Amino acid sequence: MENTHVKTRAAIAGAPGNPSPADLVGNTPVLWVPELWTGGERGFWAKLEGYNPGGIKDRPALHMIEQARLRGELKPGRAVIESTSGTLGLGLALAGVVYHHPVILVSDPGMEPLIHRLLRAYGAQVETVTTPHPTGGWQQARRRRVHELLAEHPGAYCPDQYGNPDNVSAYAGLAQELLDQLDRLDILVCSVGTGGHSAGVFRALCRRWPALRLVGVDTVGSTIFGQPARPRLMRGLGSSIHPRNVAYGAFSEVHWVAPGEAVWGCRRLATGRYATGGWSVGAVALVASWLARSEPAGTQIGAIFPDGPERYFDTIYNDAYCAEHGLLEAKPEPEPDEITHPGEAEVVRWTRCTNVVDPAGVFA
Structure with a gap:
């Protein structure tokens, strides 16, 4: 697919017509991933954003x-x-x-x-x-x-990734790539941090697939979906503030995942498909795999993998680090806990809720 931003970027960067490092961004592959528990026939499509120079962002x-x-x-x-x-x-x-x-x-x-x-x-x-x-x-x-x-620094600019609508519209290209790569999606699974990629990709895909469902993946200890703020081991998803770019009304359900469960997901991916990544990847793969097992046969599920494994060599893929934090024996249960409302209980392991609310409006 043609990168529609390349000519504009080259021109305003002062090098019209010359190749740019920005040309390396986008056109990332998709990979079929069998569900993680059994490696059976059911599974999901993973969009491998780790193929970008620095990742999805x-x-x-x-x-x-x-x-x-x-x-x-x-x-x-x-x-x-x-x-x-x-x-x-x-x-x-x-x-x-x-x-x-x-x-x-x-x-x-x-x-x-x-x-x-x-x-x-x-x-x-x-x-x-x-x-x-x-x-x-x-x-x-x-x-x-x-x-x-x-x-x-007079004249300096802050992109403000948490509230900048450009952070959402930036993902139209990713959505178009998925439209070109897949015939249909019924469910899209995204980790949630600033809220940019879940909102931007879902909004664009819904123009083609209006019945698409969006499933959010957060970490325990994150306030995004109404849980109390706690110290968090996982990076790249979750928040202790309420980013304005989170499209709460778009989510059909949210899952919270604990660090050890995400480590299990990352390592299962590495062993089974030679395609893995960081905390968000492990958590998203866990939830997408469960949906693949739980939804009716033929349901098409897509998951966004925001990055690759390289930066996590000393955490997720370091046995000493994982042992120190009690992450090596944290194989998730085959089913999540369920709560009916985010304020019902503080979650400590993989938990699902189909009542998605904006905590800034509900719990303030």
């Missing part, structure tokens, strides 16, 4: 910067400043190279050393906050530091 990073430049909100040479746990940071570092902007990223001690070093190698400046916000956790602490840095 290369797409919104490039798009948000492109659109900000076109609107005049980001002037040539001005700094881009944003909060990140890692993947968006990689995408923004790419955007900085493509569009010639300095990039300043604010993270926290949970960022993997590999990602921190890569970001610096790619030319980004990385700041690390040292104390979580008392109610908003590390994310709110990072966002506060972003606001301080914006005041220190």
Whole structure:
């Protein structure tokens, strides 16, 4: 499929007609994955976003910067400043190279050393906050530091991945790729962090497949769908704030997954299909596999795998780390727990709820 943004990017980056690193983003493959418990005939299609240079968030990073430049909100040479746990940071570092902007990223001690070093190698400046916000956790602490840095750098631009509608519209290309690759989807399974890719992909796919159902995957300890905020081991999904880009009304159900269950999913994927990734990938694969077993035969299920395994060499794929955190013996039960409302109970293992609410409106 033609990348519809390539010519625009080349032109506004000052190199019309020349190949750009941005050309490497998109056109990622899909892979058939048999369900994880038995490896039987039922399964799901996985969209392997780890084939992008930095992962799925290369797409919104490039798009948000492109659109900000076109609107005049980001002037040539001005700094881009944003909060990140890692993947968006990689995408923004790419955007900085493509569009010639300095990039300043604010993270926290949970960022993997590999990602921190890569970001610096790619030319980004990385700041690390040292104390979580008392109610908003590390994310709110990072966002506060972003606001301080914006005041220190006149003309700097913050993409604000949590509330920027460009973060949603950036995924129209991913949706078009799925439309070109698959004949039909009945269910789409997405991890939820900022809410961008679940909202953007689902919105675009529904124009072709209006009966499509969206299933969200969150982590225990995340507040996105109304659970209390707790310290979280998993990165890349979940939140201790309520991102405005989450399309609550689009979800037919939500599943919370615990870290050990996600590790099991990642390692089963690696053994069975030689295609795996990080926390979000393991959690999404777990839920998509259960749906493959539970839904009527012939149901077509698609799952978005946001990244690959490389950055998790010292966590998910490190036996010592997993043993230290009690993650090696955490094979999930074949069925999730069920709650009727997100406020009914605090979940500690894989749990499903078909009553999806906006906690900012319901629990505030």
